Amino acid sequence: MPFVPESVLKKRRAQAAIAADKDAASKKAAAAAKAKKDVIFKRAEKYAAEYKQQENDAIRLRREAKKANSIYVPPEAKLAFVIRIRGIIGMSPKVKKILQLLRLRQLHSGVFVKLNGSTIKMLRLVEPYIAYGTPNLKTVRELVYKRGYGKVNKQRVPIDNNAVVEQVLGKYDIVCVEDVIHELYTTGPHFKEVANFLWPCKLSSPTGGFKMKLLHYNEGGDAGDRGEKIHELVKKMI
Template identity: 40%
Template sequence: MIIEAYPSDDLIVKKKNREKNLTDYLLLEKKIKKKNNIFKKKKKIRIENIIKEYIDSSKKRIRIQKLARKEGKIYINKGPRILFVIRTKGINGIDPKSKKILKLLRLNNVHAGVFLKINKSILKILQYIEPYVAYGYPSIKNVRSLIMKKGFLKLGSRGHYNKISIANDVLIEQRFKKIGISCTEDLVKEIYECGPYFKFTNNLLWPFQLRSPKKGFGKKGKKKSVIEKGVFGNWEYSINFLIEKMI
């Protein structure tokens, strides 16, 4: 007598579930791929628009300078809007007030760096803690390098932040979607031009932890100011050389 073996109901249900899960997964993968392609196209258009804006603004500035020269006038360009501040000294020999200021500026470690908006109060604070910091006006190239190479975002609630690397533009879009920032170039533009959401974006960036500069700080080192060929103080536009050494 031959007995035919039929699959049980459980096996049939499991097989159907597997097939359904596979089709769902393939559909989801297709949707994600489509979404990524749309995002890439949008990002490309956005970057092209930002580059066009920079080129147009530089052309406009050159044109105004030429007109001013013809009329015998002097065109004064708008000065820098942000500072990049690097802590150059550890905790030894720092008075309590300076320690508190460094903590408020989020400069808790040696070689930590932050962006700050230029105003009277910030310049006054920096004068007080000048022996412990180096600061100056970063170029757009170095703002981009800092964000892309050393940038970390804060994720989570206050007191329980997670340090997440800025690995891709999807993370930036998720975090800054409300204020219209969708890619790295948008974030760079907002920081460099000190836009209306500078405070919000800057607070969500973790302080940049830089390395010791190549070949050190020179013979006079941290004890002398930049005027005396040392380190601390206002480097102005020369801070870009120091940033490039420390990235």
Template identity: 40%
Template sequence: MSAAAGENAPPPEMNYISEVVLKKRKNNEDWAIRRKLQLQERAKRSKFGNSFIKKPEQLIREYRDKELDFVQMKSRVKLKRRTPVAQDSRLLFVIRIRGKNDMHPKSRKLLYSLRLRKIFSGVFVKASKGMMEILQKVEPYVTYGYPSMKSVKDLIYKKGIVKIGKERVPLTDNNIVEQELGQHNIICIEDIVNEIASVGPQFKTVTRFLSPFKLNNPDKALRGKKKRFEDGGDSGNRLDRINDLIGKMN
């Protein structure tokens, strides 16, 4: 091929993208970025719920409710009200029935010390003088009483949950009990029932082995009033009538 023919040959075709396609691609990328930011913002709002942005009047109301709760707590302690204690029982079952934004931090801390972090959770505790004082301080948020052997057994067999490592496991296997509590001569679920019902020497070990009981909403069994049970409300000591409530929530 001559030099002249080479010079007259058409240039090789080059791949190119039209300006319209480039603009469309850029618009799509911009839209994707905006959409990602929108989804992140939505997720953040969903995580925090309605409390993500609170109005000033809501913050003021919550602050006043918390301060009022603290004042009322001190008043209850000063009353030194005689708390009836069943002579034949040292066992109490405590249920958290309310309490959220209106609680003073001290009330919340006491509930957490009882492991009552959620509404309608319940725990077994020993009916000591110190425990009665704690329950008096958080009285508007809990109800409690003296469970029967039947209630203890039904709760453990129906709602018993234990934590093995990081996993929550239903209490249905005696092998788990023997593995975790065998060194305390507790080798089956029935041993757990008896230890709790009798408030035996391993009571604390056994109750700590159990997770707080997650109970059902009792519907109309609670009146929604902060008055004490003996005054027509929901909170405070129900004595042996706690068994009626356990039956409706178990």
């Protein structure tokens, strides 16, 4: 039997120990990933049922109001998607500051905003430079999946897997993209953290161009509040 130096044997034992630890770690990671996948799937199912229940409740209330010869008034919108449509020409310092606070520093950038007394006043002051409205679930989902980028260590990182979300928002029990969509759409308790995690969406110029940026939407232009019809503009710009 050939003589093997002690240093070689020691190296072999160390390599075997490293390989064993690596194999155990990979098995543990695979088991954790499987368990996490099951949790994410159950959450997605729960969210889908919640969205369906909201739709059914709205339909039921509308029918009950019609049956009682009354009018159904839907609750006020809590979420807005805001798109910057004009540059800095003729812009006052106050308007410029508000756009900076809204993180709308570039043309055709878009952000999700929680509607309250202060944000509504801010949007009114910068209306000539923005188009905004209440996005539906499909619009929120498409924006996050197609144009969603996260802020990780001050870097713009594409949200191409759930690990990117969990790395930043895991401490808030937000571990997947569906959690992000749910928090945005329902304006949940951690909306601020999720909105800050999302980088402003960089959209393209709309197909066919804008009609008239200097006029309000109600006057046949592009600026201002579009309500639920914001999805038409977003669809042209994704």
